[in-house]
Amino acid sequence: MSDLKQELKAFIIETMNLEDISPNDIGDDAPLFADDGLGLDSIDALELVLALKKTYGIVLEANDEAAKQHLRSVSTLEALINSHRSEST
Numbered sequence: 001m002s003d004l005k006q007e008l009k010a011f012i013i014e015t016m017n018l019e020d021i022s023p024n025d026i027g028d029d030a031p032l033f034a035d036d037g038l039g040l041d042s043i044d045a046l047e048l049v050l051a052l053k054k055t056y057g058i059v060l061e062a063n064d065e066a067a068k069q070h071l072r073s074v075s076t077l078e079a080l081i082n083s084h085r086s087e088s089t
Contacts, residue, residue: 005028005078006023008081011055012048015048026074049061058080
């Protein structure tokens with residue numbers, strides 16, 4: 001597992017105050033917003049978007065379809081951050 005994926009899992013747990021979950025409990029491709037994944041909701045999405053902006057400098061529109069795809073899983077978030085980092089250099 002990449003360091004960024006591990007970092008993102010810890011980031012999600014901290015941001016969403018998921019006390020009973022460890023980074024190892026979150027699958028790289030597990031849906032973040034489905035009942036068979038973490039089960040996050042639309043309020044969680046807004047919090048996550050704000051935290052991504054603050055921590056990683058990534059600006060997403062919460063209701064944008066592309067943003068929904070980026071927020072689908074840890075793997076999609078990792079790809080977004082890596083893309084953002086390569087654009088910044």
